Amino acid sequence: MKVVYTDVLVIGGGLAGLRVAIGARRRGHDVTVLSLVPPKRSHSAAAQGGMQASLGNVAKGQGDNEDVHFEDTVKGSDWGADQRVVRMFVDTAPKAVRELAAWGVPWSRVREGDRTVIINGQPVTLTERAEAHGLVAQRDFGGTKKWRTCYVSDGTGHAMLFAVGDQAIAHGVPVHERKEALALIHDGSRCYGAVVRDLVTGELVAYAARATCIATGGAGRVYRVTTNAVICEGIGSALALETGVATLGNMEAVQFHPTGIFPAGILVTEGCRGDGGLLRDANGHRFMPDYEPEKKELASRDVVSRRMEEHIRKGHGAKSRFGEHLWLDITLLGRKHIEHNLREVKEICQSFLGIDPAEQWIAVRPAQHYTMGGVRTDHTGQSTTLRGLFAAGEAACWDMHGFNRLGGNSVAETVVAGMLVGEFIADFCESPAGDLDIPTVLLREALRVERDRLDSLLQGGGTESADALKASMQQLMTDRVGIFRTGADLEAAVSGLQELLLRSRNIGLRHRKDGPNPELVTAYRTQKMLKVALCIASGALARTESRGAHFREDYPRRDDAGWLRRTLATWRDPADTLPTLAYEPLDVMTMELPPGWRGYGARDYVDHPDTARRAAEVQALRERAAQGDRHSVQAALMPYEHLLPAAFRGRNERIDERQA
Amino acid sequence: MNQTTTEPGSTRTLRFHVLRHDPRDAASVPRTETFELEEAAGMTLFIALGEIRERLDPSLAFDFVCRAGICGSCGMVINGRPGLACRTLTRDLPTDITLAPLPAFELIADLSVDTGKWMRGMSERLETWIHEVSPDVDLGRIEAPMDPDLADRIYELDRCIECGCCVAACGTARMRKDFVGAVGLNKIARFALDPRDPRKDEDYYELVGNDEGVFGCMTLLGCHDVCPKNLPLQTQIAFLRRRMARTGVG
Numbered sequence: 001m002k003v004v005y006t007d008v009l010v011i012g013g014g015l016a017g018l019r020v021a022i023g024a025r026r027r028g029h030d031v032t033v034l035s036l037v038p039p040k041r042s043h044s045a046a047a048q049g050g051m052q053a054s055l056g057n058v059a060k061g062q063g064d065n066e067d068v069h070f071e072d073t074v075k076g077s078d079w080g081a082d083q084r085v086v087r088m089f090v091d092t093a094p095k096a097v098r099e100l101a102a103w104g105v106p107w108s109r110v111r112e113g114d115r116t117v118i119i120n121g122q123p124v125t126l127t128e129r130a131e132a133h134g135l136v137a138q139r140d141f142g143g144t145k146k147w148r149t150c151y152v153s154d155g156t157g158h159a160m161l162f163a164v165g166d167q168a169i170a171h172g173v174p175v176h177e178r179k180e181a182l183a184l185i186h187d188g189s190r191c192y193g194a195v196v197r198d199l200v201t202g203e204l205v206a207y208a209a210r211a212t213c214i215a216t217g218g219a220g221r222v223y224r225v226t227t228n229a230v231i232c233e234g235i236g237s238a239l240a241l242e243t244g245v246a247t248l249g250n251m252e253a254v255q256f257h258p259t260g261i262f263p264a265g266i267l268v269t270e271g272c273r274g275d276g277g278l279l280r281d282a283n284g285h286r287f288m289p290d291y292e293p294e295k296k297e298l299a300s301r302d303v304v305s306r307r308m309e310e311h312i313r314k315g316h317g318a319k320s321r322f323g324e325h326l327w328l329d330i331t332l333l334g335r336k337h338i339e340h341n342l343r344e345v346k347e348i349c350q351s352f353l354g355i356d357p358a359e360q361w362i363a364v365r366p367a368q369h370y371t372m373g374g375v376r377t378d379h380t381g382q383s384t385t386l387r388g389l390f391a392a393g394e395a396a397c398w399d400m401h402g403f404n405r406l407g408g409n410s411v412a413e414t415v416v417a418g419m420l421v422g423e424f425i426a427d428f429c430e431s432p433a434g435d436l437d438i439p440t441v442l443l444r445e446a447l448r449v450e451r452d453r454l455d456s457l458l459q460g461g462g463t464e465s466a467d468a469l470k471a472s473m474q475q476l477m478t479d480r481v482g483i484f485r486t487g488a489d490l491e492a493a494v495s496g497l498q499e500l501l502l503r504s505r506n507i508g509l510r511h512r513k514d515g516p517n518p519e520l521v522t523a524y525r526t527q528k529m530l531k532v533a534l535c536i537a538s539g540a541l542a543r544t545e546s547r548g549a550h551f552r553e554d555y556p557r558r559d560d561a562g563w564l565r566r567t568l569a570t571w572r573d574p575a576d577t578l579p580t581l582a583y584e585p586l587d588v589m590t591m592e593l594p595p596g597w598r599g600y601g602a603r604d605y606v607d608h609p610d611t612a613r614r615a616a617e618v619q620a621l622r623e624r625a626a627q628g629d630r631h632s633v634q635a636a637l638m639p640y641e642h643l644l645p646a647a648f649r650g651r652n653e654r655i656d657e658r659q660a
Numbered sequence: 661m662n663q664t665t666t667e668p669g670s671t672r673t674l675r676f677h678v679l680r681h682d683p684r685d686a687a688s689v690p691r692t693e694t695f696e697l698e699e700a701a702g703m704t705l706f707i708a709l710g711e712i713r714e715r716l717d718p719s720l721a722f723d724f725v726c727r728a729g730i731c732g733s734c735g736m737v738i739n740g741r742p743g744l745a746c747r748t749l750t751r752d753l754p755t756d757i758t759l760a761p762l763p764a765f766e767l768i769a770d771l772s773v774d775t776g777k778w779m780r781g782m783s784e785r786l787e788t789w790i791h792e793v794s795p796d797v798d799l800g801r802i803e804a805p806m807d808p809d810l811a812d813r814i815y816e817l818d819r820c821i822e823c824g825c826c827v828a829a830c831g832t833a834r835m836r837k838d839f840v841g842a843v844g845l846n847k848i849a850r851f852a853l854d855p856r857d858p859r860k861d862e863d864y865y866e867l868v869g870n871d872e873g874v875f876g877c878m879t880l881l882g883c884h885d886v887c888p889k890n891l892p893l894q895t896q897i898a899f900l901r902r903r904m905a906r907t908g909v910g
Contacts, residue, residue: 037723037725037731037733037776038733038775038776038779038780038822039776040731040732040779040821040822041725041726041731041732041733041776042725042731043725043726043731045726045730045731045821046726046728046730046731055803094799095799095800097803098797098799098801098803099797099799101803101804102790102792102797102803102856103789103790103792104789104790104851104854104856104857106811106812106814106815106818106854107806107811108808108811108812108815109805109806109807109808109811110808111808133805133808134805134806134807134808135802135803135805136803137808152815152818153812153815155815155818155819158730158819158821159815159818162818163789163790166783166788166789166790167789169780169783169784169788169789170787170789175780177776177777178768178776200684200768200769201684229725229726229727229731230724230725230726230727231725263702264702266727266728267728321701340812344730347729348728348729351729351747351749352702352704352728352747354749467714467718509718510718511717511718511719513685513719515682515684515685515769516682516684516721516768516769516772517719518713518718518719518720518721519713519718519719648799650800651800652800653800653801653802654802655802659800659801
């Protein structure tokens with residue numbers, strides 16, 4: 001039995017995983033990162049438009065601060081988020097940008113003086129302040145009151161990932177590449193690490209760790225049409241689920257990005273619309289103001305995607321041999337702006353559509369983009385039910401996005417969660433809870449189970465094709481668990497997925513070699529993905545309301561009275577064909593921002609019985625604290641600073657909020 | 661003869677000649693295998709290879725991650741030229757398409773090579789990170805300003821995706837296993853440009869002022885021709901060579 005011992009095992013080498021690893025390493029712990037691919041190839045690199053942090057450097061960002069970012073994020077989440085976690089996040093985001101600036105990220109910078117930008121289709125002159133010259137610049141993104149999205153042209157994720165990846169090398173963090181975790185090792189109450197397969201040699205090794213952190217990103221590939229990279233298959237969530245102990249939160253909360261290029265689904269950034277790009281229909285008509293007079297193209301993603309599909313349903317889509325789509329028009333931004341600030345977009349349009357976006361419109365249609373749900377954790381990133389298991393980034397549900405994530409908040413979350421959870425993991429390792437007696441029988445048994453599982457795929461003589469099952473799953477999810485959901489569709493999806501899951505227990509392979517065998521990988525991953533897909537579909541079927549990105553045509557209203565609660569999915573028995581769903585209520589009485597209207601989308605919702613009482617209480621607290629500064633008002637409403645790790649407490653300085 | 665373009669409406673049968681080998685399998689012999697596929701509209705090599713694996717040979721090894729030209733996973737030699745497979749459209753290729761793994765990197769199997777190990781080794785050797793002046797920068801304070809044009813110029817060089825195409829196209833790298841390649845030299849140029857990194861030309865000379873570094877370059881500039889991100893490698897290498905020569909003469 002081969003065993004690798006480490007203090008902290010991080011599964012996933014994207015931005016969240018690497019930043020967790022650096023944090024724990026800096027605190028003196030031995031860290032090992034597992035990655036399916038060289039870490040700089042992680043899907044974090046695909047984040048184009050930028051990361052939100054309330055620096056308030058540009059003219060249109062003046063007056064921005066944590067409070068405004070908090071409010072935007074909670075409204076964006078349709079009140080599904082844990083508001084304390086949102087506070088922790090918005091407080092740390094400016095620190096994250098500044099840390100990355102020190103690590104060499106070439107943030108686009110403010111240039112003092114006049115410049116012309118496109119707002120609402122019209123050229124507008126903005127004047128940037130002299131004292132902001134050279135500071136990190138911000139652009140506009142959807143669902144935000146201020147220009148808050150810090151960016152590096154439109155290669156933000158790439159620049160961040162390379163800076164953090166290089167810091168991981170500088171800190172001597174070992175990354176075990178082309179290694180895949182197949183199962184978590186646990187005894188029902190504590191996690192001891194993972195069984196890991198070498199994707200080149202096929203060898204199985206037990207990695208034993210005091211703390212194990214899942215940072216594997218999203219599950220977009222359970223859908224046919226997705227912007228996600230091919231490695232974003234929700235495997236980290238499946239690992240947690242298959243313990244039977246850890247829970248997944250809100251898996252039905254799936255985001256569809258308005259502008260996937262059609263039909264390939266490759267992302268073009270929200271920055272296109274943030275910088276002034278418009279959505280047009282088959283007739284060239286700019287339709288978003290008809291639906292959303294206030295935020296227009298820059299409402300939150302769930303709202304814009306729904307409006308686009310609604311417009312296509314009304315018969316206004318442009319027709320093509322692959323189906324219907326709409327147009328994204330960025331020609332009005334001018335060639336210079338596109339070649340400077342949207343150069344990835346230009347490359348993508350040239351390579352995949354054969355068009356020049358400075359001259360022609362881009363064919364787009366909403367595509368699956370982000371998994372709001374994930375491994376349910378507390379605010380420290382630790383599983384609430386399996387000790388020693390942590391999660392960070394898109395794979396986690398700690399839960400800062402609720403039912404809809406704002407653009408620019410995910411790449412920000414990766415590094416912020418990495419900073420915070422890295423510290424919390426170090427705290428855990430330094431506490432008695434982090435001590436570990438490793439029962440080797442547990443390791444041996446876990447290795448045996450996985451070996452048997454692989455052998456039965458390789459030699460069991462099954463008759464089902466993993467590729468075919470996977471394709472059927474993806475088609476079902478895209479057809480029936482998409483932007484518009486109905487009870488009938490979701491029932492069909494759940495029963496269809498159950499059938500696929502049963503069939504997946506009889507997968508057979510044509511190529512029977514262990515080692516570099518892509519068919520074997522597809523086989524075991526498909527079995528896991530089907531469980532994740534079932535969590536999404538059955539969570540969506542059970543949730544008889546509409547909230548954020550989860551929209552039920554048969555239950556179009558947000559129902560705070562019945563559904564202001566988080567879905568928790570567990571997979572009790574390996575023989576089950578459905579997850580077990582439970583619910584965790586959100587406490588209105590502790591919310592800083594009680595539920596209300598988001599400022600865009602539907603105004604129609606059912607109040608929670610506590611909402612009026614809490615709103616009055618918040619109003620009274622605000623009045624009582626009105627003499628103090630905004631920090632003391634906030635502290636009166638919902639204290640959170642004590643929740644942050646000591647290393648990241650403290651105010652954020654701004655041009656308009658100087659520190660002594 | 662019109663082999664290089666597709667008439668609208670016409671369907672070509674493409675022949676993919678793929679170099680195959682599993683170096684860990686004692687019975688494996690390097691060989692070329694041919695697969696035939698009907699071309700589809702908008703078909704990229706990502707789509708074509710996926711179809712081959714799904715329908716014709718489940719064992720075919722290759723690497724894709726983002727399939728959008730961003731992550732650099734899918735570098736391979738396409739009709740003799742290193743490039744990113746995901747954004748290569750079959751309509752731009754003749755009906756016979758030869759695919760081979762990138763040379764200069766350790767072969768994993770078929771079209772899959774270990775660029776990760778090579779790139780990490782290069783990064784460790786060249787210390788491709790900001791050597792912070794003070795490691796404990798106060799994160800609560802306003803960030804240090806930077807000239808906007810300088811930030812843009814750094815990003816221009818920071819766009820490298822470490823795909824390995826430049827190394828595969830490099831004459832020196834084929835002869836000298838320890839050559840840092842255009843990817844390494846470009847990184848040095850990038851950090852030398854960045855005022856946040858306190859290292860001086862003398863420090864960089866220690867890293868690349870030799871035949872494994874900038875003086876090993878024979879100026880064939882295959883790197884510049886094949887770079888999928890169109891990085892200004894020619895200029896950067898020439899500039900770095902001049903600076904390092906000056907530093908060496910001292």
